[in-house]
Amino acid sequence: MSAHLNIDHVSMEFDTPSGKFCALENVNLKIKKGEFVSLIGHSGCGKSTVLNIIAGLYQATKGGVVLDGKEVSEPGPERAVVFQNHSLFPWLSAYENVELAVKQVFKGKKSKAEMKEWIEYNLELVHMSHALHKKPDEISGGMKQRVGIARALAMEPTVLLMDEPFGALDALTRSHLQDSLMEIQRDLKNTVVMITHDVDEAVLLSDRIVMMSNGPAAGVGEILDVALPRPRHRLELADDPMYNKYRADVLRFLHERHAKPDVPASSKVA
């Protein structure tokens, strides 16, 4: 059986003023339906590039991405993206931000009333019902990120892509949002690819953690299966030996074995 989402031998070269820059080389990853995968790696290794290629915002120089048997060639709402800095439209309220997406995606498929219900349902999922009509600059960073997630979920994506969705938030807000995300994930069982810098976040949320080697010419360094039973609770996990072992594995990778073993020197900056 072929994978739900197949990132197949993807390489990426950027044209820069000082010549070609090879950011990714031969990235291979197969993701199952409903799986929660995190990408972790050092800053600048190419995580966002991988995500943007899946989203269709970048075109891979070599290889490609296949979703449900179809090659990805352009961005689309079935691969909704949650960006790091919320990227809500500042002139629209929370409700209107989600509405813009819903109207575009479900044009002619849902009636007005159904759309309204669907918008409210998604904002309810992220616990934002109390601030439907507030503008982004009237709500906190965590709330903005919640609305961003609601907007992505409302597109009913096949794959939900998140680029450090909680990176800009304080620790407490972040853990609240992680809990919300686990809750939503339990109900909706989306396929999720999430980038993170946070080891705890990766272990807590993921089914698999993809650890990327350092760039240039970064690739998949190691993949860790997180076999912790769900639902997971952060407090109980704190003393769980398995949890701590996974954490230690990721940390060890990041601090010791991060370099790609066999990068030909020529491909670094060609």
Next chain:
Amino acid sequence: MNVVSKMEDLRMFAPWVRIIKGENRREQVNVLLRTLGVPILAFALFLGIWDSAAKSVVTSLGQVPGPSQVLEQAKGLWQEYQAESVKEDKFYERQEKRNAKKLAANPDAKVKWREYRGRTTYPQQILTSLYTVFTGFLLATLIAVPLGILTGLSQTLNNAMNPIIQIFKPVSPLAWLPIVTMVVSAVYVSDDPMFDKSFVTSAITVMLCCMWPTLINTAVGVSSISPDLLNVAKVLRLSWWSKIIKVVLPSAIPMIFTGMRLSLGVGWMVLIAAEMLAQNPGLGKFVWDEFQNGSSNSLGRIMVAVLTIGFIGFLLDWMMLQLQKYFSWDKSAVNR
């Protein structure tokens, strides 16, 4: 948010209310002195300097008018207007009676309705100027905003437009006017023209001079849209047109209004010169005619026009600021 700005508008009344309520009187009186007393004092000082300076200069048209002479001329202009309105009313009254009589005698009679053609009065000239400047400004906006959006969207077009903008932006209306006059005379030929040529010429000159700030600001506003927002538009697969309407235009609105406010300011300044040369019957022509008249009242009347122009310019700017505040989602872009 609107409530907040309304509160700010009301802030100037706060000291009065507090004084009446008896709260902290001394401090409130100080606030009042600072916010109201100082400007009034400065203005009085200005009038004083003007008065004494005016007395010491004598021109071929007599002494340079001081504040009191100018006030005198303003009153004179107002009286002329009122006298003219009375005449106009009487004219229409007479015409009405005459025609009614004719119709009573013979219901099939052809009656003529003439428009009153009296002297143009000062308020009419003000209205003509406002009408002309808004026409020019509207034309400029209609061209500059779409062009600015396209320029902001495409780096190539931006590179192409840049030299054109840089070259034409500093050109004075006096340089444009002869060309515009010739072109209008050549192109705008009609037996029964809807607009006077002088009006068209002035409006087009205003347009040529005032479109640049809007064009530049719109382009900058559009090109500085966060790439993330454009990515959202891509993920949603918005069509080109809905991307412009739903994402690009609203993002650029604060900058567009900043540009429009600058444009209207430039337009108003340029208009007076344009009217002088094009003989459009507005404030510019008024100033020119008074200068040509050279009566002993002329300098005083010109001074009235100067103050009027300044005051209207101030009102126009204030009006644009209110519009900008109302339409901008980004309140930080609204600065005085």
